[in-house]
Amino acid sequence: MFSGSIPALVTPFKDGKVDEDAYRRLIDWQIENGSKGLVPCGTTGEASTLSNAEHHRVVEICVEQAAGRVPVIAGCGSNDTRNALLHMGFARKAGAAAGLCVAPYYNRPSQAGLIAHFSFLAENSDLPIVLYNVPSRTVTDIEDETVVELVSKFPDRIVAIKDASGDLSRVADHRMGLSSDFCQLSGNDELWLPHSAAGGSGCISVSANVAPALCAEFHEAIAANDLVKARELNDRLFPLHYAMFSDASPAPAKYALSRVHAWLTDEVRLPICAASEAARKAVDDALEHAGLV
Incomplete structure (x- = not known):
């Protein structure tokens, strides 16, 4: 259902508020440079610091500006099942293609709780769901058996997974347990x-966010089974991948974008702080290595 390079978009801020003009320019730049989808209000979008009104406005802007050129997978996750459903309802109305639903954080639900949470969302919304498994942030891991049970129960509702567990064996585990139509996206x-x-x-x-054209070209090389080119591009991008997490995310990504575009600032919201000097150096070096500055 989804493929290619899909940026988890930052949410630009200016003087404490969402910078709508900069966000629209960022969306256009992403699409013009080959991104195959957009994810507003994910972890990188600082969704946990947005009010519900801001969250919905960011999704609305993204869908409006994308204008059907690429699918929008709207961040809809919450540690409150009812609030996740609220986000899904708005995203559906706004025209999003799917909702990215992270495992509830802080609560530490059991696997039975995860099944109940995602089942409730699937039963009460017709917006397709992309599961988001990132145990380094949520503590709770959506185990393979849970994914298989949920997708088998709701094959037309739960259509994909963003897996940021770091466990590559899960790709095969999911493939063995599910139809080949189930979409698996890397979160790392x-x-x-x-x-x-x-x-x-x-x-x-x-x-x-920072290197849309290179990331799009990288995916195209993979899709064409051009391993030599894919490795070459991977080597160019690799330092950037690590630099993006050289400080609390998305501070390094926003700093990198401010280096690439004068119309974007590196402003973040507390409790995230601006990238440290060490992180800025890592980003600067990675941008130079990738040929982006």
């Missing part, structure tokens, strides 16, 4: 290449 830029080799169809990427 540095694992994009082996994830694709194992059966993944693309990546919801942080680095693509």
Whole structure:
């Protein structure tokens, strides 16, 4: 259902508010440079610091500006099932193609709780769901058996997974347990290449914020089975993948974007702070290595 380079978009801020003009320019730049989808209000979009009104406005802007050129997978996750459903309802009305639903964080639900949570969302909304498994942030891991049970129960509702567990064996585990139609997207830029080799169809990427054309070209090389070119591009991008997490995300990504575009600032919201000097150096070096500055 989804494939290619799909940036998990930053949310530009200016003087404490969402910078709508900069966001629209960022969306156009992403699409013009080959991104195959957009994810507003994910982790990189600082969704956890947005009010519900801001969250919905950011999704609305993204859908409006994309104007059907690429699908929008709207961040809809919450540690409150009812609030996740609220986000899904708005995203559906706004015209999003799917909702990215992270495992509830802080609550630490059991696997039974995860099944109940995602089942409730699937039963009460017709918006397709992309599961988002990122145990490093949520603590709770959506185990393979849980994914298989949920997708088998709701094959027309739960259509994909963004896996940021770092466990590449899961790609094969999911393929063995489910139809080949189930879409698997990497949530780790540095694992994009082996994830694709194992059966993944693309990546919801942080680095693509800064290097959309390179990331799109990288995916095209993978899709064409041009391993030599894919390795070459992977080597160019690899330092950037790590630099994006050289400080609390998305501070390094926003700093990198401010280096690439004068119309974007590196402003973040507390409790995230601006990238440290060490992180800025890592980003500067990575941008130079990739040929982006």
